[in-house]
Amino acid sequence: MADSLTKTAHLIINGKAAQLPEVREAVTAMREDGHDLQVRVTWEGGDAIRLVHEASRQGVRRIIAGGGDGSVNEIVNGLMELDEAQRPALGILPLGSANDFANGVGLPLEPHEALKSALQGTTRAVDVARLGDDYFINMASGGFGAEITTSTPVALKRLLGGGAYSLMGMLKAWRYQPYLGRLRWPEGELDTPLFLLAIGNGCQAGGGQSLAPEAKLDDGLLDVLIVRHFSSLGEMRQVIAEMDRIPEDGEFVRTIRTPELSFHGDGAFPLNLDGEPRRLDSFTVKLEPRALRLLMPADCRLLSSPAGAPFEFSE
Numbered sequence: 001m002a003d004s005l006t007k008t009a010h011l012i013i014n015g016k017a018a019q020l021p022e023v024r025e026a027v028t029a030m031r032e033d034g035h036d037l038q039v040r041v042t043w044e045g046g047d048a049i050r051l052v053h054e055a056s057r058q059g060v061r062r063i064i065a066g067g068g069d070g071s072v073n074e075i076v077n078g079l080m081e082l083d084e085a086q087r088p089a090l091g092i093l094p095l096g097s098a099n100d101f102a103n104g105v106g107l108p109l110e111p112h113e114a115l116k117s118a119l120q121g122t123t124r125a126v127d128v129a130r131l132g133d134d135y136f137i138n139m140a141s142g143g144f145g146a147e148i149t150t151s152t153p154v155a156l157k158r159l160l161g162g163g164a165y166s167l168m169g170m171l172k173a174w175r176y177q178p179y180l181g182r183l184r185w186p187e188g189e190l191d192t193p194l195f196l197l198a199i200g201n202g203c204q205a206g207g208g209q210s211l212a213p214e215a216k217l218d219d220g221l222l223d224v225l226i227v228r229h230f231s232s233l234g235e236m237r238q239v240i241a242e243m244d245r246i247p248e249d250g251e252f253v254r255t256i257r258t259p260e261l262s263f264h265g266d267g268a269f270p271l272n273l274d275g276e277p278r279r280l281d282s283f284t285v286k287l288e289p290r291a292l293r294l295l296m297p298a299d300c301r302l303l304s305s306p307a308g309a310p311f312e313f314s315e
């Protein structure tokens with residue numbers, strides 16, 4: 001254990017956040033505690049993946065992602081390109097504006113606590129979702145969910161918070177159209193005009209919106225939220241009421257749990273992977289069960305079984 005604490009960990013940090021005094025202080029404090037923590041800074045998108053590969057070639061077994069959900073997503077993609085046996089464990093130093101994944105997992109947000117938890121915490125194998133060649137660890141949100149998580153998070157907050165009248169006006173002004181397509185999963189299918197689709201490995205997106213409140217990171221299942229298109233204020237009130245309790249089979253809101261889900265649409269469907277925007281006609285999301293070891297506090301609420309094990313080097 002003492003031996004493992006002296007081994008190198010890499011903090012790969014978004015250049016935007018690298019000079020924050022509290023980050024410097026946290027790194028210094030961890031080094032004073034005896035951790036061999038090296039820092040790598042990104043300049044632009046794509047750097048983090050390259051730095052993950054470099055770290056892995058140097059035999060680094062722990063990588064800490066310093067940044068927001070986009071940085072975590074990029075580092076997860078870098079890690080998933082590596083063979084599972086060589087794949088370093090992932091810790092998170094949340095430095096984004098939303099930090100939906102870190103918040104959902106319940107990771108400490110204060111830099112010193114976050115680094116401490118990453119370097120001294122337990123490691124747990126968690127599922128990672130894959131869509132084509134892209135991985136995501138937290139959530140894919142589609143339809144209105146994708147529009148709002150990229151452009152106007154305020155709108156989703158209004159929907160969930162009950163500001164129906166203003167939202168309905170806004171949707172009309174946008175000439176809001178439903179997304180047509182068919183959802184398929186191993187146990188069923190659904191052909192319905194969609195308002196919002198959320199595919200959760202983690203539980204929240206869009207800056208704290210709990211779209212998959214029951215999601216677990218290690219259950220081999222995606223928690224899918226399907227919200228059917230609505231066209232009147234009365235229907236919207238019903239949607240809002242249902243979003244409040246997220247039923248399994250409501251009039252507009254439906255939830256399913258599945259290891260795999262595909263969507264075949266009539267046109268380009270806006271989709272957001274961990275906050276990164278895409279437009280796709282059709283796609284399939286599959287889980288890679290327990291493919292990544294996450295460094296986290298032992299009592300994480302997103303795990304289906306409670307106890308974690310202290311980080312051990314496998315070599």
Ligand SMILES: Nc1ncnc2c1ncn2[C@@H]1O[C@H](COP(=O)(O)OP(=O)(O)OP(=O)(O)O)[C@@H](O)[C@H]1O
Nearest residue numbers: 015042043044045067068069070071096097098099
């Ligand atoms: N030095 C840099 N300056 C600006 N952008 C960068 C830099 N390095 C990397 N990036 C890009 O910034 C993107 C977003 O960063 P990140 O997710 O860390 O912050 P954020 O968007 O503020 O966080 P959140 O998604 O939690 O709100 C990354 O995916 C990466 O492509």
Ligand SMILES: [Mg+2]
Nearest residue numbers: 201216217221
């Ligand atoms: Mg799950």
